[in-house]
Amino acid sequence: METNLCVAGFGGQGVMTLGKFLATATCDSTDKNVTFFPSYGAEQRGGTANCFVVISDEAVGAPLGDVMDDLIVMNGPSLNRFIKTLKPGGTLFINSSIVSEETGRTDIKVVKAPVTEMALEMGNSKVLNIIMLGVYIGFTGVVSPEVVWDTIEHKLGKKPKLLPLNKEAFEKGLEMGRSQR
Amino acid sequence: MSRVFMKGCEAIAEAAVRAGCRFFAGYPITPQNEIPEYFARRMPEVSGTFVQGESEVASISMVYGAASAGTRAMTSSSSPGIALKSEGISYCAAARIPMVYSNISRGGPGVGSIQPAQMDYLQATKASGNGGFEMMVFAPASVQEAVDMTYKAFDYADRDRNPVLILADGVIGTMMEPVVLPEMKTEEEINEIKNAKKVWSCTGHKLDYKNRAWIEPGHWLTSDMQRANEEAEKLYESWKADVMVEEYETEDAEVVITAYGISARIAKSAVNILRKEGIKAGLIRPITLHPFPYDSFDKLDYKKVKAVLDVEMSIPAQFVQDVEIAIKDRCPIHTCLCSGGNIMSRESIIEAVRKIYS
Structure with a gap:
């Protein structure tokens, strides 16, 4: 069993952090093989950002596969660029606040979450990635939510003030993901 | 651990x-x-x-x-x-x-x-x-x-x-x-x-001028230079004992992929997929590039091997030059290449093997 995930969006949307948290949680809590591979460009901010996470019972071959089982898109350009890599029957997680384009596909599952709006409602636009991580975990159950939260807590350890906000963001995401199962 | x-x-x-x-x-x-x-x-x-x-x-x-x-x-x-x-x-x-x-x-x-x-x-x-x-x-x-x-x-x-x-x-x-x-x-x-390392390194020898260490990236006397070159050559030849290589599913292989580093890892997952399809693919992965595992290519059964596929992220191919030395014309060599910052795709390796196989 191998899951290939691509996370894509604008630089600054926390795309890399989302992937890294998921991969780290998998490493910490399971015996599975897991890789995180960031696609890197020359940009420091702005532009597009994407990363690949592979979770597998076997040794991971390519840390970025040709075909994705799951795809998380945080903006329109990412949808256009990566939608063709999603396998039939795969799941698309979409930031429905700003992605209005149609996928043009009927052979995939679509999980919509208006994470930009949800983050703004919570008073901090930066937590949209944590909400989306919650949605992904809530829907797929690929790793237990407790472990993912432990990872987030550990990574944010130096900034404890941010914890309550992130906890709320993660919980809201989980709920939204679970409700669309 | x-x-x-x-x-x-x-x-x-x-x-x-x-x-x-x-x-x-x-x-x-x-x-x-x-x-x-x-x-x-x-x-x-x-x-x-x-x-x-x-x-x-x-x-x-x-x-x-x-x-x-x-x-x-x-x-x-x-x-x-x-x-x-x-x-x-x-x-x-x-x-x-x-x-x-x-x-x-x-x-x-x-x-x-x-x-x-x-x-x-x-x-x-x-x-x-x-x-x-x-x-x-x-x-x-x-x-x-x-x-x-x-x-x-x-x-x-x-x-x-x-x-x-x-x-x-x-x-x-x-x-x-x-x-x-x-x-x-x-x-x-x-x-x-x-x-x-004190026998040769410059760690301070007080006033013992006679026995102090010298670091010399060359020699004035041609005889000294040649001696240094000869000693180095002996060292380089001794590395044959240090060869490291991974031979994966090569015993009965009909198409042998050879690759190193990230390309080899991707190729290995391609071998697994091809084997499930019934295609007898294998992989030789040099772990030490120098010394190069030439012997691994001598072990192949060239009555069975249709071709060797060189997979590398370089255009033109470079690693293939050592593969050619290793194969000694015993079978054809094909290449599967990408470059410029594009990463080797598993699909293209699988496609290249299928083409050789058919």
């Missing part, structure tokens, strides 16, 4: 620290910036020295100096930066100074592209600088291997009094993977290693 989730570059740096490396000098370049960045944070914790040099040439020269004093020392760069360091690398090889360096390679030639590539094969294995010196070259295919090789590289360097190269690429350097880290060498062990 507990595993930690680490980025290739950071894991390489941590492995070096654990091996007793206490001097690092480097100059920033993508995609290996996390190596100097990690050392900058880590070295003060172990009373080591980190220097961001004013250039690549300055950095390798500092490593040359530190290693000449018996300290385990390292530098790192990526393709164009490694080219700049070739002067110092050649000096270390000439003076028989043990040091370790890593090339987290990217597209080329010239400034190339910042994305992963395998375009420094010939530079790494045949001519990393002037004068025909040679080095052991390791090619990790995972973060774990990068860690294990870096740790061992310091032992090989000290054993041979010669530079050792870890040739990785932008994927291995920037990807994160679970790793089990090796033991941290104790201060006593590190001192012991350093003391063992």
Whole structure:
């Protein structure tokens, strides 16, 4: 069993952090093989950002596969660029606040979450990635939510003030993901 | 042993620290910036020295100096930066100074592209600088291997009094993977290693002018120079005993893929898929690029092997030159290539094998 995930969006949307948290949680809590591979460009901010996470019972071959089982898109350009890599029957997680384009596909599952709006409602636009991580975990159950939260807590350890906000963001995401199962 | 989730570059740096490396000098370049960045944070914790040099040439020269004093020392760069360091690398090889360096390679030639590539094969294995010196070259295919090789590289360097190269690429350097880290060498062990080098290193010999150490990257007398070259040649020949290779599903293989580093890892997963389809594919993965595992190709059953497929992220192909030497015209060689920062796709390998098979 191998899951290939691509996370894509604008630089600054926390795309890399989302992937890294998921991969780290998998490493910490399971015996599975897991890789995180960031696609890197020359940009420091702005532009597009994407990363690949592979979770597998076997040794991971390519840390970025040709075909994705799951795809998380945080903006329109990412949808256009990566939608063709999603396998039939795969799941698309979409930031429905700003992605209005149609996928043009009927052979995939679509999980919509208006994470930009949800983050703004919570008073901090930066937590949209944590909400989306919650949605992904809530829907797929690929790793237990407790472990993912432990990872987030550990990574944010130096900034404890941010914890309550992130906890709320993660919980809201989980709920939204679970409700669309 | 507990595993930690680490980025290739950071894991390489941590492995070096654990091996007793206490001097690092480097100059920033993508995609290996996390190596100097990690050392900058880590070295003060172990009373080591980190220097961001004013250039690549300055950095390798500092490593040359530190290693000449018996300290385990390292530098790192990526393709164009490694080219700049070739002067110092050649000096270390000439003076028989043990040091370790890593090339987290990217597209080329010239400034190339910042994305992963395998375009420094010939530079790494045949001519990393002037004068025909040679080095052991390791090619990790995972973060774990990068860690294990870096740790061992310091032992090989000290054993041979010669530079050792870890040739990785932008994927291995920037990807994160679970790793089990090796033991941290104790201060006593590190001192012991350093003391063992006192017979040749410049650690201060008080006023004993007669027996003081000299670091000589060349010789005025032609007879001395030739003797040094002959001694080096003996060393290089001794490496045949150090060959490391992975032979995967090769016994009954009809198509043998050969690749190193990240390409080999992707090729291995292609072999697994092809085997499930009933296609008898196999893989020869050199782990040491120099010495090259020529013998692995002699073991193949050429009555069965239809062709060997060379897979590498370099156009034109470079690694294939050693494969040609190994195959000695016993079967056709095909290539599956990409370059410029494009990463080898498993699908294209599978497609290339199917084509040979049919």
